[in-house]
Each structure stands twice: as structure tokens, then as C-alpha cells.
Amino acid sequence: MNGRICKAARALAGMTQADLAKAANLAKQTVADFERGARTPYPNNLAAIRRALESAGVVFIIGAGETPGVRWRGPGGGEVKPARASRQPGGGGTAATAASFEIHHSRFLDPSGRPVQPLPEFARDPAALIPLYRAMVLTRRFDAKAVALQRTGRLGTFASSLGQEAVGVGLASAMRPEDVLFPTYREAGAQLCRGVTLEELFIYWGGDERGGDFSGPRQDFPVCIPVAGQAPHAVGVAYAMKLRREPRAAVCVIGDGATSKGDFYEALNFAGAWRVPVVFVINNNQWAISLPRTAQTAAQTLAQKAIAAGIDGAQVDGDDVIAVRHAVDEALHKARAGGGPSVIEALTYRLSDHATADDASRYRDAETVSAHWRTDPIARLRAFLGNAGAWSKDDEEHLIGEIDARIDAAVQAYEATPAQPPQAMFDCLYAELPKALAEQRATASRESGGKGGEDA
Amino acid sequence: MPEATLVGAVNMALARALEEDDRVIVLGEDIAVNGGVFRATDGLLERFGDERVLDTPLGEVAIAGISVGMAAQGLRPVAEIQFMGFIYSTIDQIVNHASRLRTRTRGRLTCPMVLRAPFGGGLHAPEHHSDSTEAMFAHIPGIRVVVPSSPSWAYGLLLAAIRDPDPVIFLEPARIYRTIKQEVADEGAALPLDVCFKPREGSDITLVTWGAMIKETLAAAEALGAEGVSAEVIDVATLKPLDMETILASVEKTGRCVIIHEAAYTAGFGAEIAARLAEKGLLSLLAPVERVTGYDTVMPLPRLEHRYMPSEARILAAARRALAFA
Ligand SMILES: Cc1ncc(C[n+]2csc(CCOP(=O)(O)OP(=O)(O)O)c2C)c(N)n1
């Protein structure tokens, strides 16, 4: 940025030199000298000027091969309101409000599937929602199959997403192929939408690393089991996208419990400070194993954690796939346009046990759980589509038949996949196996009689 | 005497400690209402209430760091990390704070805390649930590292860890949580934290191990016995501080030693024992020290994990090599 670009940007934002100096926490003279071409500010001050202008709605055009310039994005899009100084009502005139914020909650369909406000553009034609419906049903039937296989010893521990399908499907359907997803262990729905195959999911949950070598989304991260560990990765990936001026974004899904971790707070803070194209979707299913959301934090919402990092935060009805899709659409649009990160808290409910190794009856009663079936995201969209004449009983039967056949075929393929030979432990450890490990690899291979391929 | 599994004995020791000392606080993720994902803390909330048995929010750094603060105030926190795979973020708190609070204040502030975690493979668990990285902790000055391998030792060692005036990392071998049942006297008797145990006496070869590998090691000793070889088995139990005298005395008698651990080979705790044998027991050795360990690979997912874990066959092969050496 040079002084003239700064002046142009300031004009776009309708700021005076004094306004800009204040927003960037600098002396007015620094800005004035810069714009006159008299003196270039220190790099950190330059960065502060740029951040202040970006926060005011300016986008700097600095792409390779582009003429440097500025564009106006506008402050809209649910921006955090700038801190407003105001007198405390009725106060003694000394305390002033240094900052204030609101968290908005949005929904389009109520639990019975009736629209509560005009639907967003992508949802105007009910037929356009059918792919989302199919993806949610696929997720649920895959999930039921995975749990059944685990129960009969044919799959490893599995984390069900029963009741949470709208979150994964909503967010992944808003993504473009070139975006990058950071899933938790409970996001099979999002992964399937991204092009991870059923067979790969079974292979992974069956205890085989090859299930993480996705044939579809090559840049997506594998599921993250250490809670919140993926949040900083998403910021790093988003930084790379920003550095290369690519209109792409990272989408990081994490649980309500994960928002208590330092990894999450640190990632949010960096994302805000660096204004990178990342969208955090908090899949708030109200539970972190046995700990209810109310015991997890005293914060009123999880979305407001964004505010402390200078990021937009909003809540959506996570059982309304239209609301999730719409919120993530907007956040991605903003991110790709250089508008920085967002946090979306999707409110849903974990209808299943935490995982197949868990017994939720130890810490929550069945009535509470069954009451939450009323907000089932799949029934909600089905009701809407049915009312709109876009979905029939026949369609439903057809869909189930088709999906179950796909799942059965994937299970067969998975079960026909022999285990890797033991030396496979060494084969993706380094780009090239160090000589020092050759003997160990030979031992591992010999221990199995050189055969491998059989399970315990 | 009641019979208990290893995890049951942990539970008994925790209850005993809470009962006898009202400074004891038990905290961790899912440990109160749910009783712990392995049920190690089952029933403690009901007996001792929610001021002393705490379900924490999700956050290992805080669990460890808050324990340091509690301990400095004279409480006796016993914190659970749900699996060893999630303990790594606490290492900052352990290395930079827990282990040196006493040193930094010349004893004015101390840190009598226990950090418990299940560890080890063989449970067909998901990624990150099967590591054995005890050697990382054994490297840290100022703490104790304890690994029980039977119900009665778990009971006595955990009580000792809780009563100890310094920080203790207490690693519980999850694979044998429920495989052995023993009579455990719930009489509050602690075991010493600086001695190795000798679950089997012998005179021809010394097999040194700890944690879940005790199972394969004892089986190998049994098999050797059937061949007329008398194998002595040492369960290290407290890795730090290490009771080298017991190991040296055994090797002086047998002249041959195989060290067995599930953790990776390089810089595994077996290396420490082998180095000390070289320093202090070289002239007793009749054969090179053998190590049977996991490989220097990432712990594989369940379909290959049994290929990673040292087997009885590998222990036997190493023992035979040592015995054949002349
Ligand atoms: C760092 C870390 N600590 C503990 C665990 C054990 N654990 C697995 S899932 C979970 C709860 C996570 O809750 P939440 O973030 O709400 O996600 P959900 O499982 O509800 O989808 C815990 C404590 C873990 N995997 N990682």
C-alpha cells in the first residue's frame, strides 16, 4: 500500500484522516505524512492502517498481475458493530460503554417444516433442496449401518451424528470443491457431501489408515480426534489461501465442548488478527460426552466467543438445513471476498450416545432425548418438501432403496479389503524411509511370516 | 478380601484417599456424573459430593494448570486425562510449572498433585487412544512416573502417589484394566514409590518390563520355564525415580537381560535401563542386553495394532538369543 491507495481507501470508507488515525491507534500526522508521500510508516503501523480500513469495509486489491487498487465491500453482512461510547443511563456520568454486541439467531423452517420467513435465493425452488434431503438421509442410513456393524464386531468405535445431519450437510453443501474442510469425528455427513466415499468411511472406522486417503477431496483434512486440534490448522490453510490471493476458504467444524479448548481460542484470535478466509462452524449438539452445554461454559452463546477475537459471530438453528446452508454461504462469500473469518454456532442435539463405547443413559434421561426428536432435521425438510408437492411417499421409498443398495455395496467392498501388511506401518512414515529403520521394517514383516493381510 | 480388577483398584484407592483426607479433590472430563469413560471414578460423586469430585469443562491445559494452583494451596488434586493421547498439551504445565514450583520457590510452594491417564494399545480404540509415551515424562526432572501392572499394586501405588508431596504422573495400562482380578485389601496401605517389584523369581535370565506388557512377559517366562529355563521377571512399576539396585542385583545373578516395552524403540525407557546396565553392570553381563519394543512408527490403527505390539513370540526369540550367546 502506498499513500495514494490509503487516501483512496479512506475516501471509500468515508473516513477523515483523524478517523483513520484513531481507528488505527496512530497519530494523525502519521497518516497525513503517509498520504502526502512524505514518510512511510513503520510496517506495524502500516498494518494497523490497513486493518482499520479493512474493518471499515475496504478490500485491497493486491493480486499478482493486478493493478493495485481498492474496492468497497461495505461494512454490512452482520459485521460486529464498532465499539460505541455512550453514557451509562442514569449513571453518575463516569462509566461509559466501551463495547457492546448482539448475537442474532436465524431459522427459515420451524420444526414442523413451515417457513417462518422468506427463503433465501438458493431455496426458492423446492426441487433445489432435494439434494440436501438426499444427503441427510444418506448420512443417517450410513450412520445406522456403521453402528450396527460396530455392534456385531465388524467395525471399530464409531461416533454417530444421529439428529445432527443438517449441520454437516448444510455446511458442506455451501462449500466449493476447492475449499478445504476440517471435520471432527462426527461429520460423516459433511465428508460424504465433499466426496469422501462410503467405502473410505467404513475403511477408516474399521481401523485402517487408508480410509484417510480420500479419493475425492484431496486437500480436506482427515477427521480430528484430539478435540479442537484442527482449529489452528484451518487458520494456517486459510493463510496460505490468502497469501496466494485465491478465492477459497477453510471450513472448520468443531463441537461445543471444543470451544473450551485453548486451541480454539488461539485459532480464533489469529484468524481475527490476520483476517484470513476461515469459517468456524460450531456443531453445538448440547453435549460433550457427559457434560451438558450449560456446564461447559458460563457464556450465554458460543457464537459470542467470536466477538472477543474481533470476528462476526451468529447462531443458527442447526436442525434447519436451509439456515445452516445460508449462513455458511454468506460467511464463505465474505471470506472469499477478503472480508475475513466468521463463527457460526449451529444449535442441534445429539440423539445418540457419544460414541459406540458410551452409554448415555448414565448421564441423561430418555425423555429429554425423545423430546428432541421433535426437532429432527430430516423430518422437518421432508414435511416442507411434502407440503410443497416436491416429495412423495414413492420418492421416499425409492430413495431408501437406492441408498441402502449403495451402502451395502460399500460394506461389501470394505469387508473384502484385506488388512495392510505389517510393513505398511513404515511406508508412509517419511517421504523416504530412513536407512536406520530398514531393520525394524524387516522385523515387522518377518514377524507376520511375510504374509500380513490378516486381522487379529 | 474383595476381588478387584486394576481399574476397580484405582477406584478403591481414589475412594480411600477421598475418605481419609479431605484435601483430596478428584477432577477431569466426564469423571463425576459419568464415573469416567473407563469407570475409574464410578460412584465417587455420589459418595463425596460435587465440591470434591469435579466434572471439568473440556481443557487439558487448564486441568493440569488448575491442579498446580490447587496443590500450591495445600489441596491434593488427582486429575484424570481421559487418554494419554490428550495429555500432550499438559506437558507445558508439567515441565514449566508442576515439576519446578518447589525448586523455584526453594520449597515455599509445592505441588502435591497426581495426573492419571490410561495408556497403551490393544483395545481396538480409535486414533490417538493407544500411545505409550511414558518415556517423555520420565525425562522430566522433579516428577515421579508410576505405572502399575496389577490390581493390588495399582491400589498401593496410587495411594502412595496421592500422599506423595511432589507431582506424580500415574499411567494406567488400559489393556489390562479388566483382565486380571486379585484380592485387594482396602486397608489404606501404600506401596513404596521407589522400588521395582519381582512377580517371578528366577536364576537364568532377567525379563524387565512394566504396565500391560507384564502379561506377555509372564507368559514368556512361563514358556521358558517349561523348557527348563528359570526366568526372573521384574516389574519396574516406578520408572522415575528408578530402582536400579533391584535390576542390577537380578542381572548379577542371571547375567542376561531382556527389556520389554510397548512404546517405540528409540529413546524408549528401555534405553535408560540398558545404559545403566552398561554403566554399572557390564561385568555381570554374559550376553548383550536385548530390547523388545514397539517400532519407531506411528501407532497404527486397530487393524494393524497387534502387529505393532511386542508379542510373546518376540520376547521368547530375544530371550533365546540372549541365552544362546556365549
Ligand atoms: C483434547 C481431547 N480431550 C479429550 C478427548 C476425549 N473426548 C472425545 S470427544 C469429547 C467431547 C467432545 O465434545 P464436543 O466438542 O462437544 O463434540 P461432540 O463429541 O459432542 O461432537 C471428549 C472429551 C479428546 N478426544 N481430545
Ligand SMILES: [Mg+2]
Ligand atoms: Mg458436543
